[in-house]
């Protein structure tokens with residue numbers, strides 16, 4: 274069994290990035306073999322104190338067995354990983370000090386919200402800890418209890434990073450995706466990135482296992498962050514062997530180094546399905562009925578009430594862009610499955626994606642009915658009164674009016690926001706639709722789509738901060 278090294282909360286909103294620190298660890302710990310891909314884990318996106326994408330990393334270290342495979346390039350050398358670990362690994366002299374050196378060099382200590390930590394464990398904690406950390410909230414004490422007896426931990430400042438660091442080591446993938454992350458030469462950090470838009474647009478067809486590359490609805494490259502961090506770009510996909518070629522196909526700025534991570538991005542791991550109640554800070558999937566017509570409120574957000582166990586408002590925030598048009602097209606009586614983060618005040622679901630299960634007929638009055646006896650078109654006798662035949666005096670009730678169904682413009686299927694407005698953890702429809710790779714491999718029912726909201730309106734809840742592809 275390898276050693277499990279977990280690191281979290283070293284980055285800040287402005288600069289550094291925990292995945293870059295992973296490349297420095299790989300470079301520094303070259304006396305150890307990597308067992309499997311380096312791992313990048315996204316944890317509960319609704320935690321108020323998280324930094325950016327709430328990502329933690331895990332490296333498994335040991336003596337490799339089996340056929341080594343390339344997982345990156347750093348300093349002009351290929352980084353290899355092994356499929357299995359030989360003898361049980363235990364920390365050697367200097368390993369902890371080496372990790373400390375990297376973490377202390379590259380963490381953003383001056384950022385008040387950055388509280389780094391790492392753990393080095395000889396056995397991983399139970400996967401239940403990962404599931405609690407991706408769906409709910411784990412207390413620091415709970416994480417430390419999982420670490421005791423398994424290895425060591427180091428924490429800095431308030432040490433909150435120990436939660437994510439431990440949770441990252443507890444992941445046993447049920448579903449997984451990969452991301453190749455390319456980094457810039459330090460001399461370019463903070464400067465403008467040049468990534469050819471046409472090359473990014475070509476990824477979807479040239480490398481079909483990749484996803485969330487280009488936001489065609491908004492004409493935006495989604496593979497590059499907009500922050501001054503060391504990341505040049507990140508390409509996500511289901512097939513890790515496709516990713517180095519996908520990166521090379523972009524051209525433009527030459528990466529200084531790159532590394533392929535195995536991740537829980539795009540897996541929907543964060544969703545609690547059919548909960549008894551909507552617990553604030555969790556992401557839920559609930560089925561209900563649209564109670565009244567959606568309304569657009571100040572800031573461009575769209576809201577409708579959903580009849581569920583409890584009546585609850587569902588909100589599509591402005592950053593979800595074109596997705597709001599789908600929400601506006603909903604009508605009373607429509608049956609839906611909605612996925613979203615539960616906000617405390619006002620209690621509401623911050624919509625990530627939705628499935629239309631059943632459409633209610635939306636009828637429009639097209640005219641007055643004809644008389645039973647003489648066939649003549651009847652007249653209305655006031656707003657609420659019955660219809661009356663002018664010729665023979667026959668009456669018919671208001672409910673006999675001739676109606677026609679209105680076209681709905683939406684159909685029974687899943688809908689998701691544009692690429693640029695999705696959460697890291699949200700499974701894109703491209704992965705979940707019937708016949709997709711994931712459907713074949715995982716064999717699950719078709720699922721998922723999503724946004725998440727960062728910039729902009731003051732009415733966007735803090736629980737929804739998140740979507741920049743920043744790492």
Ligand SMILES: [Zn+2]
Nearest residue numbers: 644647662665
């Ligand atoms: Zn008549």
